[in-house]
Amino acid sequence: MKFTLKDYQSEAVGEVLSRLRKARKDWKEDSYKSAFSLTATTGAGKTVMAAAVFEALFYGNDDFEFEPDRGAAIIWFSDDPSLNEQSKYRLMEAADRLNISQLRTVGSDFSQEKFDAGKIYFLNTQKLSKNSMLVRGAAESVRLPGMEADQMSLPIMPDARSHTIWDTIQNTIEDPDLTLYLVLDEAHRGMKNGAVTQATGTPTIVKQLINGRNGMQGIPVVWGISATVDRFNRAVGSMSDRVTLPHVVVDPAKVQESGLLKDTINLDVPNEVGTFETVLMRRGTEKLRELSDAWDSYAKDQNDANIVKPLMVVQVPNSPDHNEIGSWLKTAFETWPELPTDCIANVFGEHKTENFGGYTATYVPPERVQETEWVRILIAKDAISTGWDCPRAEVMVSFRAAKDPTHITQLLGRMVRSPLARRIAGNERLNSVDCLLPYFDNKSVQAVVRMLSGDDGSGDTTPGRRVLVNPVEMKPNGVLPEEVWETLTSLPSQALPKRQAKPLKRLTILAHELAVDGLRADAGKKAHAEMHKVLDGLRTRYKDEITEARSAVLQVEGKTIVTDVGTLAMSFDDFIERADMAVIEDAYKRAGRSISADLARTYSEYLADKDSDSDDREDALIEGHTVIAAMGLVSEIKEDLDREAEKLSTKWLTEHRVDLKNLNDERQDVYRQIAEMSADPVDLDLARPRSELRAPTAIRESDGTETELRRYEKHLLCDKDGLFPASFNTWEVTVLDTELARNDNVAWYRNPGRGYESLGIAYEGDRSVKILRPDFLFFARDKSGNIVADIVDPHGDHLADALSKLKGIARYAEKHTTKFRRIDSIAVVSGTYRVLDMTKASVREAVLAATSANSLFESGAAQDYVLKE
Numbered sequence: 001m002k003f004t005l006k007d008y009q010s011e012a013v014g015e016v017l018s019r020l021r022k023a024r025k026d027w028k029e030d031s032y033k034s035a036f037s038l039t040a041t042t043g044a045g046k047t048v049m050a051a052a053v054f055e056a057l058f059y060g061n062d063d064f065e066f067e068p069d070r071g072a073a074i075i076w077f078s079d080d081p082s083l084n085e086q087s088k089y090r091l092m093e094a095a096d097r098l099n100i101s102q103l104r105t106v107g108s109d110f111s112q113e114k115f116d117a118g119k120i121y122f123l124n125t126q127k128l129s130k131n132s133m134l135v136r137g138a139a140e141s142v143r144l145p146g147m148e149a150d151q152m153s154l155p156i157m158p159d160a161r162s163h164t165i166w167d168t169i170q171n172t173i174e175d176p177d178l179t180l181y182l183v184l185d186e187a188h189r190g191m192k193n194g195a196v197t198q199a200t201g202t203p204t205i206v207k208q209l210i211n212g213r214n215g216m217q218g219i220p221v222v223w224g225i226s227a228t229v230d231r232f233n234r235a236v237g238s239m240s241d242r243v244t245l246p247h248v249v250v251d252p253a254k255v256q257e258s259g260l261l262k263d264t265i266n267l268d269v270p271n272e273v274g275t276f277e278t279v280l281m282r283r284g285t286e287k288l289r290e291l292s293d294a295w296d297s298y299a300k301d302q303n304d305a306n307i308v309k310p311l312m313v314v315q316v317p318n319s320p321d322h323n324e325i326g327s328w329l330k331t332a333f334e335t336w337p338e339l340p341t342d343c344i345a346n347v348f349g350e351h352k353t354e355n356f357g358g359y360t361a362t363y364v365p366p367e368r369v370q371e372t373e374w375v376r377i378l379i380a381k382d383a384i385s386t387g388w389d390c391p392r393a394e395v396m397v398s399f400r401a402a403k404d405p406t407h408i409t410q411l412l413g414r415m416v417r418s419p420l421a422r423r424i425a426g427n428e429r430l431n432s433v434d435c436l437l438p439y440f441d442n443k444s445v446q447a448v449v450r451m452l453s454g455d456d457g458s459g460d461t462t463p464g465r466r467v468l469v470n471p472v473e474m475k476p477n478g479v480l481p482e483e484v485w486e487t488l489t490s491l492p493s494q495a496l497p498k499r500q501a502k503p504l505k506r507l508t509i510l511a512h513e514l515a516v517d518g519l520r521a522d523a524g525k526k527a528h529a530e531m532h533k534v535l536d537g538l539r540t541r542y543k544d545e546i547t548e549a550r551s552a553v554l555q556v557e558g559k560t561i562v563t564d565v566g567t568l569a570m571s572f573d574d575f576i577e578r579a580d581m582a583v584i585e586d587a588y589k590r591a592g593r594s595i596s597a598d599l600a601r602t603y604s605e606y607l608a609d610k611d612s613d614s615d616d617r618e619d620a621l622i623e624g625h626t627v628i629a630a631m632g633l634v635s636e637i638k639e640d641l642d643r644e645a646e647k648l649s650t651k652w653l654t655e656h657r658v659d660l661k662n663l664n665d666e667r668q669d670v671y672r673q674i675a676e677m678s679a680d681p682v683d684l685d686l687a688r689p690r691s692e693l694r695a696p697t698a699i700r701e702s703d704g705t706e707t708e709l710r711r712y713e714k715h716l717l718c719d720k721d722g723l724f725p726a727s728f729n730t731w732e733v734t735v736l737d738t739e740l741a742r743n744d745n746v747a748w749y750r751n752p753g754r755g756y757e758s759l760g761i762a763y764e765g766d767r768s769v770k771i772l773r774p775d776f777l778f779f780a781r782d783k784s785g786n787i788v789a790d791i792v793d794p795h796g797d798h799l800a801d802a803l804s805k806l807k808g809i810a811r812y813a814e815k816h817t818t819k820f821r822r823i824d825s826i827a828v829v830s831g832t833y834r835v836l837d838m839t840k841a842s843v844r845e846a847v848l849a850a851t852s853a854n855s856l857f858e859s860g861a862a863q864d865y866v867l868k869e
Helices: 007-030 046-059 081-094 165-174 205-211 230-237 252-258 277-301 322-335 405-413 442-452 482-489 503-516 523-541 543-554 581-595 597-611 614-631 635-655 657-661 665-675 730-740 802-819 841-849 853-858
Strands: 033-039 072-078 103-105 119-124 179-185 221-226 242-244 264-268 311-315 344-346 354-356 359-363 377-380 393-398 432-436 466-469 472-476 492-495 555-563 570-578 682-685 692-694 698-700 706-708 745-750 761-764 769-772 776-781 787-794 822-829 832-837
Touching: 007 033, 007 046, 007 179, 007 221, 007 252, 033 230, 046 072, 046 081, 072 081, 072 205, 081 103, 081 119, 081 179, 165 179, 179 205, 221 230, 230 242, 264 277, 264 442, 277 311, 277 322, 277 393, 277 432, 311 322, 311 405, 322 354, 322 359, 322 377, 393 405, 405 432, 405 442, 442 466, 466 692, 482 745, 482 776, 482 787, 492 761, 492 802, 503 523, 503 635, 503 665, 523 543, 523 597, 523 614, 523 635, 543 581, 543 614, 581 597, 581 614, 581 635, 597 614, 635 657, 635 665, 657 665, 665 682, 730 745, 730 776, 730 787, 730 822, 730 832, 761 802, 769 802, 787 802, 802 822, 802 841, 802 853, 822 853, 832 841, 832 853
Parallel strands: 033 221, 033 242, 072 119, 072 179, 103 119, 179 221, 264 432, 264 466, 311 377, 311 393, 344 359, 344 377, 393 432, 787 822
Antiparallel strands: 354 359, 472 692, 492 682, 555 570, 698 706, 745 776, 761 769, 776 787, 822 832
């Protein structure tokens, strides 16, 4: 793969491959047909996951312990030719082992007896329609109403065509050396209950592919992919002749956390009733200009030549007034005179150039908008709900009526991908998309908010995504000394460990990236050299176990069945044979999956170089393979090797900590992800916050009046007046007022709920490690004139995980005491504010030995929290 899979993508790929393995086995051994689905939210990278699956299916994958299916042939099916072409392009973009000859669009001239193994065939509904050249001559799947059998016309084959597409499918299914897989893109389409075409009563083409037609079997393995697969799941679940395998579901919270999707959707709505087309068009254009400047500044700051060129979508009614659109465009160009007038395009269904009051808008296919960088204003009608994404579409002005919230949410679904496929650390403005709604009242806006939040009526929303109405941007507080920011970014934040972490893979990736950035020459060779030393030591430590395992590798045990012809009685004779090279190589490959194929290769070469001369190198290499095969059977070796690989990765990351901070954001993000591949919680430096969006800035009372939120001074991020609007509970207000009243206070920071600009602390939850986010960070100047940091966290002692969180903070404090002046956990006990200062060893000891959070705050380990007078 050209891309490193996100954790959730890797998990999903592994699950899909396990389903395909079972489906193939069931078909080959028992003729059982199977189906299952993969569902993931829009923007999760379903095509990237599919590319990883196809590579493994054709070539195998050691990481997933998946053997290739040498007879695999794949039909990729959708109802849209342009969607197929986009999927084909994305597969090529993501996979490094799939070449263009393996990705074949089935055209009208296609004619083969069977599909070829190792290829993906892109097919769409239109190619299987009644009048298509591909199906001409195929028998009808059903008899038309009133038609007798003798009235059915004889098949007439097209010129120079010996097979219809249905023949090709049937022949491929019947070939024992081939396995035909059907991948349904947007799998919910054509899967309505009892889905038939209205005119003839014929089952939809999708159902014919799955169930078969006119004596043709259904395709053996069906994999449906969609963001909404309920209809597909119900349909295949009701099929009596097909086994439904467990469906693969990607957690939307993990997708949002990955940074592939924008975190915030800003809704800009007039506060009063009236006609605001011109006002909001001007405001939308201003936002477009601001974002263009922000991306330009970011690219310069990062020394990156790839500047994101954001565009504005203008969503118009289905029957638009072209002259009215022209007046809106005139407003845009008056607002931003430098914007060229030939930057307009349309994605209307008419597929032609449109004229809007003298402004020309070229038609651009929706799937090509993202790469057509001259487009800065895009005119659209109905939301195009599938088939295209446009991450650089960061502003939308919708002139649709308030009754159309669904159309707005569908189009915004096309705009949620992050332009750089990663979160911009510390910059909420560049992690957001703006939607201006001139025709929407408060009730209509709330409907849009619920849809965009993923609220299906149950109250549950998409974790990590915010929908803000009329937000205000907070920017760095210019009056604060630079020392505050330096102190903030030096603070350690912990990230969740990865349950499927592979230390050797992590070390290999780290070595590669360090070499790419010129931070450690020949890092890959050096990493392997260190691991070779470790393996040498393990050969000595586990000498007896390896000797025993070596015998197992070199000998094949079995039984011979002897049958008496007269009595038909059977007896079994044991036998032992010396293993041949095929057996040794198979054991070597299995060991390679355990310790990584690359390390197995370099260690076998290292052993051969050490233990041979030029005349017997081949024999020495075979001996090296045998040694590694034997070591792979000793489970303790893998555990010890992983432990040493983890140590080396941590050591290198620590040594290059300062070097990494000097890299641009994109490269720093790469190393953050490598650090997070650890099996244990890891420390990361905080990213510097550059922008935060706050909404609301006022509380709407029941009588309709609004009360401005209290605004605080000295916050790291602030509005144009140097203040930070926020709403806190009573405890938080008390603590905040207390800390801001201290004479040595310089600044404070409301710790965000997530992101690399948020300080996190790991703690043991009920079933897994979790991350808590302390409420406040305060910065003061000590007696020596240096800036020092305090964690102050007002939380209750009554919650079920209160004690677990306290213990997590205690362990964090024990490791990082020198980084903070105070680490205070605060609770109110019997009306009194009590504090545990975790920088004190005696307090940490009490916390780690405690069985009750409440008793801790009542004990001598805690003291009264001093309030301002």
